[in-house]
Amino acid sequence: MTVKYTEDHEWARVEGGEATVGISPYAAEQLGDVVYVELPEVGKTFKAGDEAATVESVKAASEVYAPVSGEIIAVNDALEGNPALVNESADGDGWFFKIKLADEGELAKLMNEAAYKDFVAGLE
Amino acid sequence: MGETPASLKKTPLHALHLECGGKMVPFAGYEMPVQFKGILAEHTQVREAAGLFDVSHMGQAFIIGPDHETSARFLETLVPSDIVGLAPGGMRYSMLLNDEGGILDDLMITRAGSEEYAGWIYIVVNAACKDADFAHINAHLPGGLELDIADSKALLALQGPKAVEVLSKLAPEVADLSFMNGRRMEVVGIEGCIVSRSGYTGEDGFEISVPGDQAEALARALLDSPDVEPIGLGARDSLRLEAGLCLYGHDIDESTTPVEAALTWAIGKRRREEGGFPGAEKILDQIANGAPRKRVGLVLGTRAPAREGTVILNETGDEIGEVTSGTFGPSVGAPVAMGYVAAEYAKLDTPVGLDVRGKVRSARVAKMPFIQKRYEK
Numbered sequence: 001m002t003v004k005y006t007e008d009h010e011w012a013r014v015e016g017g018e019a020t021v022g023i024s025p026y027a028a029e030q031l032g033d034v035v036y037v038e039l040p041e042v043g044k045t046f047k048a049g050d051e052a053a054t055v056e057s058v059k060a061a062s063e064v065y066a067p068v069s070g071e072i073i074a075v076n077d078a079l080e081g082n083p084a085l086v087n088e089s090a091d092g093d094g095w096f097f098k099i100k101l102a103d104e105g106e107l108a109k110l111m112n113e114a115a116y117k118d119f120v121a122g123l124e
Numbered sequence: 125m126g127e128t129p130a131s132l133k134k135t136p137l138h139a140l141h142l143e144c145g146g147k148m149v150p151f152a153g154y155e156m157p158v159q160f161k162g163i164l165a166e167h168t169q170v171r172e173a174a175g176l177f178d179v180s181h182m183g184q185a186f187i188i189g190p191d192h193e194t195s196a197r198f199l200e201t202l203v204p205s206d207i208v209g210l211a212p213g214g215m216r217y218s219m220l221l222n223d224e225g226g227i228l229d230d231l232m233i234t235r236a237g238s239e240e241y242a243g244w245i246y247i248v249v250n251a252a253c254k255d256a257d258f259a260h261i262n263a264h265l266p267g268g269l270e271l272d273i274a275d276s277k278a279l280l281a282l283q284g285p286k287a288v289e290v291l292s293k294l295a296p297e298v299a300d301l302s303f304m305n306g307r308r309m310e311v312v313g314i315e316g317c318i319v320s321r322s323g324y325t326g327e328d329g330f331e332i333s334v335p336g337d338q339a340e341a342l343a344r345a346l347l348d349s350p351d352v353e354p355i356g357l358g359a360r361d362s363l364r365l366e367a368g369l370c371l372y373g374h375d376i377d378e379s380t381t382p383v384e385a386a387l388t389w390a391i392g393k394r395r396r397e398e399g400g401f402p403g404a405e406k407i408l409d410q411i412a413n414g415a416p417r418k419r420v421g422l423v424l425g426t427r428a429p430a431r432e433g434t435v436i437l438n439e440t441g442d443e444i445g446e447v448t449s450g451t452f453g454p455s456v457g458a459p460v461a462m463g464y465v466a467a468e469y470a471k472l473d474t475p476v477g478l479d480v481r482g483k484v485r486s487a488r489v490a491k492m493p494f495i496q497k498r499y500e501k
Contacts, residue, residue: 032159032162032163032358033162033163033164033165035164035427035429035452035459036426036427036428036429036452036459038428054428054481056428056429056452058163058164058167058358058362058451058452058454059158059163059358060431061429061431061481083427
């Protein structure tokens with residue numbers, strides 16, 4: 001299992017040809033209290049970098065991009081009733097969707113945890 | 125945008141905000157706290173107990189004339205409200221208007237309460253407009269009157285159901301102030317404060333003008349109460365939006381008239397009969413015959429908030445207006461918004477569509493405030 005990160009602060013936890021996707025605790029902190037999450041439909045396909053979900057905080061709306069190309073195979077329905085999960089557990093229970101990888105080679109373009117930590121440190 | 129921290133002004137409470145963990149952002153030329161613990165928690169704090177806001181960036185000034193009548197007559201040439209008829213200590217919401225009836229700014233106007241300050245009218249205007257407002261007032265000021273800009277004063281707002289209990293421990297007189305009244309008084313031994321029972325949250329509360337060098341001492345005395353927490357601009361916005369109150373530059377501006385903005389209530393009866401304010405012809409015509417568009421409240425059928433700029437559609441999909449403020453209303457538990465619609469769609473419960481990022485969401489025209497106002501009349 002590996003966890004990869006994008007410069008837009010999505011994480012992708014890869015296991016057996018699938019990736020579980022969410023936003024990083026840093027991104028959740030920046031957004032503030034999340035009040036609504038709009039999730040993609042299961043079965044929909046995205047290219048890496050496509051807008052796949054929307055997260056609304058009290059402050060603003062932000063797009064969540066597909067970190068890798070593929071088909072949506074599951075979404076986190078718990079976010080509908082409890083969007084605050086994104087703040088409480090951005091890298092755990094606050095996941096957004098699972099995507100079936102179309103091209104595992106794309107993972108090489110993403111950052112590993114150490115590189116993402118450096119990236120975030122550079123933003124502060 | 126483009127404002128470097130070095131060019132931003134600081135209020136006398138800046139250091140205290142940092143000490144309280146405030147997340148600072150540029151706002152109207154000042155570095156101000158957008159949040160402390162988080163917008164939802166702060167919003168709830170104000171609705172359930174009390175919150176302290178730093179609004180020192182706002183513009184405070186006095187119009188000083190020989191007597192109230194003279195000062196008020198002058199101010200009535202710039203605003204449509206009845207100022208002459210204010211009782212001593214009385215406070216009124218009004219608007220500076222341009223010659224087309226557009227709103228240059230909205231402001232609070234308070235008549236001095238004591239004989240000692242007879243002829244003094246205290247005004248509070250928006251931070252982003254204050255330089256232009258004061259220039260506008262000065263440009264029209266007749267001889268014998270003076271505009272005294274009180275830029276050495278700070279302004280604190282204590283809002284919430286516990287505000288009166290907390291503040292009356294520091295200034296017992298405040299318990300006798302009725303809503304939309306203000307007067308000079310000493311607060312925790314600080315002389316020269318002006319305390320009014322007023323605010324921008326839909327809750328009971330007070331606004332306290334205090335000499336800048338004493339502001340931190342006053343803020344600390346208030347924050348000492350277990351019922352008070354510091355509140356940032358983020359919760360200030362969600363609180364005022366739930367209360368149906370306008371934010372200048374968003375819900376009202378030079379292109380909107382008081383009638384279009386549903387602020388006709390602020391135009392005094394005598395002023396409607398006599399006119400004599402900027403844009404009176406247009407405004408009185410709109411009062412008599414209706415305005416082409418109207419500011420309305422909107423409640424949404426989903427949890428996705430509609431933000432400023434969202435296009436409002438009628439049931440056949442034609443554009444009928446635009447959202448001017450929108451967020452998730454924490455106390456309502458649903459998104460709330462306000463915006464302008466063509467007059468024929470302004471009736472309560474009219475179904476409309478909101479184009480939220482390419483998806484049409486159903487909404488309806490709703491009564492404002494979105495929450496029950498709880499201040500004492």
